Amino acid sequence: MVTWEEFLKALEATVPQLVLSLRALTQPSGIVQLLILILATALAHYGARWARPHLENWVRAQETSMRRMRFLALVLRRLRIIVFVAIVWLAVVVMREVTWPSRSYLLLVIGNLAAVWVIISISSRIIRNPLAARTVALGCWIFAALSILDLMPQAVLLLDSMAFQVGSLRISALLILKALVTLTALLWLAGVLSRATERRMERVQDLSPSMRVLAGKFARIGLFTIAVVLGLQTIGFDLTTITVFSGAVGLGLGFGLQKVVSNLVSGVILLLDKSIKPGDVISLGETYGSITSLGARYVSVVTRDGREYLIPNEDLITNQVINWTYSDQKVRLDVPFGVSYDANPGIVRELAAKAAARVSRVEAHPAPVCHLTAFGESSVDFLLRFWIDDPGKGVVNVKGEVLLALWDALHEAGIALPYRQHDIHVRGPVELVYREPLAGSPASQGESPAPQGESRAPQGDRDE
Template structure:
């Protein structure tokens, strides 16, 4: 070993001496303990943390839950090595070993967090690389050389100097604020949805307002962190105001209309509405449009502004009970009293027809082909369809009519031919006929 050391020294290669090797061995032992602690945290604490977050937060079914154990492992290793680096003035090879493992663990933890929050993979890896470089250079001597290098690579745009350090800072700040805003919005939305003090419409309104507030706060925090002078954006803000006034007026109008709809609760998720040719139940009220799902499974996106300016039928605004009219015509030769009893029986036997209010049968007219009746029934689940209730009642009624001899008339026309009088002379046009 002494021969190899002398050979390396003779060629200008610095070889650690005895105390430095001992310090490096101690550092390796601490790194080993940190790795064991990270593995134990992911193995024993990770599942319990996943279960708790799944029950008490809105992370159930999100990509971050499967990453909780790896995140816990990497952050535990990084935290222990950061404490070790702080408690003892390491030098030489020990500093290099601790800094390398510490920076790798922190970078991998950050990448797992960003990927769990649905940040684009390339952007997440770029932030992880920056974290690795920042922590490693800090561990081995400081960030000053790196920041000076990034700041030296710059271009002049007008009167402003833009360096690579500025771009890296903006990117890191933007990704960090995006992740924090997304996480905060998720927690607030879950907290509001679990509250019993609000109905579903109020919960949806407060969730949307909270989401807007989080975005606005994140924007101004980012402006403050990047030290951007808002007075320099005066011209841009004026142009943006004109764009909103002319090009984005429909978008802003739909946003405000959606908030108003949620505030006055005239239309709520689950309501059955009719707007123009669209009939269905409200799935959700978005920022731009209301999603209405029809019985055909089609989803109509109706702009919020249309619901504010057009006539809308809301079948479940104040009461979910809806009355359905089913027209029936029977022949005049049939027993009218028996036919009405059979109509009542068919309506009562239908499973979706309510017993209270009770069904009713009205005679509406003596029509051209027979006596016209209307069966009036009530349902309280219009989102399940109306035509299927009519079909069920009419099918039951047809079988009852067949069993009891009640006839449903067919269209009839009676043509009476009157012969011409014998003493009436023929017209010239009649004589010309063959």
């Protein structure tokens, strides 16, 4: 354990070195190095400005993979600092040939810091999250800078001296930093391995789709658990201390994460009973679409209009779900229609069945059938039934194709499609009586209001 007194002693030993380094800048060799740095900055600015258009044209003319194109684009964005590093290193080599190596120390440090920043900034782009990429790049560069400047021992002493005691456990800033770095690296590695395992499971044809997903999820949970345990043990954390807080943490999770746990358990149940699997076409309420993935918390369903719904696993357990492809891909569809009473029902049934059979997506076995269902108010009602084996391609569109084929077939046969109509019967004549306008009314002043009339029933129809 490092105390503040030990850290201050180390800092006092470091200060003279810093003072000597600052004094060296006032010496002729230090001034020469500063002038070389200023000259290198100017040459890098104008050199990169001249070379960038030519290099961009050369990159656009290359026929290569997208990954390599991204790498070349990252290099071009940092062309100025790359040219600066090259000039500084060249100056270091020349100065070491003509004078003492100590007289090029500043140039070497600045060049190494700039080179490390270029390498880290390009390498961190493999992280897709921009904030995480910047954080990792900054952390790695600080670590490299402390190593280059020989300040790492002092930094370690400072972080270790910032500590507090919890019972017999001493927690320092250095311990927390080690834990974050170790756990982040192990969790990232676990994520990479779990994704590779899931992709490998997807190619195993001997397993059903739900079992592939279940095996991939168990592998992910196991890898992340191993990563956390190894990370804590690597930094010297005693895992037995976790048992002290396990009861309180478990109670808090039980209340605060009740829905999350319910969705996790529901997801495992769905995978075990194989009621739904990737590729199934389901209906849940107003949502109709195809399942693209089964997550730990939700199921992704893509509808025919391209919308992606994330449905919690619990809803699929507690609500009624229609799985159009659970045991068989074949689905029967019904299309009701009506014809005029002048049509022959037998001919209509035959025409409707043949019209549906001409549609490409309609199955030939079982063959389409048409039933007479009712004698309606203005039409004879029929129900056309047919089967399809690709509900994932949509249901409304195939119904529309069948209706168009039915329309053409009925019109070719001269069979009318009725529409709702009402007949009004007048029992007797209506007598209109015109009355003279009263004085002061608009009509008596020259205006022409709409004529008023009243209807009176014929003498024989009046009530006594």
